[in-house]
Amino acid sequence: MIQNQSDQPLACGHADKRLQASGWLRLWARQGEQLAGAQREHGLDLSPGRGRAAIEEGDFIVIPVEMVIRAADQYLETTVVFALGKHVLISVEQDVRLGALDQASEQLLETLEAGGTLDPMAMMFTLLEALNDSAHAAIREISARLDEHSEAVAAASGGFEMSKCQAGVADIASTAIALGEAEELVAKAVEGQLMLARAGRWLRRFTSDARLQQSLPTLLSDIHSLRRYARFQHDKIRNLQQSLMTTLDIKQNQVIKVFTVITAVFTPPTLVGAFYGQNFAYMPELQLPWGEWIVMLLTGLFALVPLAYIKRKGWMR
Incomplete structure (x- = not known):
């Protein structure tokens, strides 16, 4: 100095x-x-x-x-x-x-x-x-x-x-x-x-x-x-x-990439949660014996699909 x-x-x-x-x-x-x-x-x-x-x-x-x-x-x-x-x-x-x-x-x-x-x-x-x-x-x-x-x-x-x-x-x-x-x-x-x-x-x-x-x-x-x-x-x-x-x-790009991946993974479950948060008069899937588990399974699947796509493209490296 x-x-x-x-x-x-x-x-x-x-x-x-x-x-x-x-x-x-x-x-x-x-x-x-x-x-x-x-x-x-x-x-x-x-x-x-x-x-x-x-x-x-x-x-x-x-x-x-x-x-x-x-x-x-x-x-x-x-x-x-x-x-x-x-x-x-x-x-x-x-x-x-x-x-x-x-x-x-x-x-x-x-x-x-x-x-x-x-x-x-x-x-x-x-x-x-x-x-x-x-x-x-x-x-x-x-x-x-x-x-x-x-x-x-x-x-x-x-x-x-x-x-x-x-x-x-x-x-x-x-x-x-x-x-x-x-x-x-x-x-x-x-x-x-x-x-x-x-x-x-x-x-x-x-x-x-x-x-x-x-x-x-x-x-x-x-x-x-x-x-x-x-x-x-x-x-x-x-x-x-x-x-x-x-x-x-x-390093800044890596931080942005992490948040981008997180956003892509959680966007479909967020949309599903927002849909079922609406006050509809009639929702037929609620009458199904396994309706809740089906929705949960589909929500998880919707979260894994973009994650698999991102990994296949090599964007996780």
Whole structure:
């Protein structure tokens, strides 16, 4: 289930000073004073309401990336706004501290400790890789949950649960709600991969580093592969929903069929009972010694004739 990012507490902390000295300024949306100072210093708009478009502002390209992440046993929708410049990279996380960026920070620190050098382009590449890995983990877990829903759909389609009770509309409705939530999650994940790919293309356009130029096609290929995988999961959800709706239609038709058969069986006896409920002055069969039993026998026969006809036509299956 998607939770709005404002429902989550803001994680405290500051970007590592060594990474900040290397050119990465890591901020959060609720760090109003620091965020406002960075916007004034660089002449940028990094507010959450700036929109979803990637815009060139001065010497920067501002790129929002929406993500679906797994945190505290629930899925969260959040946004990271990147401002990529020649000498500084600014990232603004919307209230949620992303574990993917924490892992990227550790990786970048290891590079610095090993005597390597970093620039905003290289750090942006590492962050995009980490976000793509995080999206992969989220989609993989959603896929695992879809397998559980597939079993529920199969049980409903089979008609009987393990308890030998027929799967009813309530059971199907709960599964349909879960599939609807999963569809929304996967759709958001697909959209997030498109935004990651856009960020990668802007990075390829912006950088002049030969090593990054060689590595970026591989990253973009991974991002697009994950997007195709997410779309496959989305199609899988659609197929499950279609199967579930078909099962629901079949069950509704079965209910209607049962009532139709009952109506067909009891209509002749009802007519007979209605006939003998009339106040006629003379009814000769009442004078017969076995008149009552004859009427009862004929009534039962009239009830069995339509039942035999329905069974012969195969409508009872």
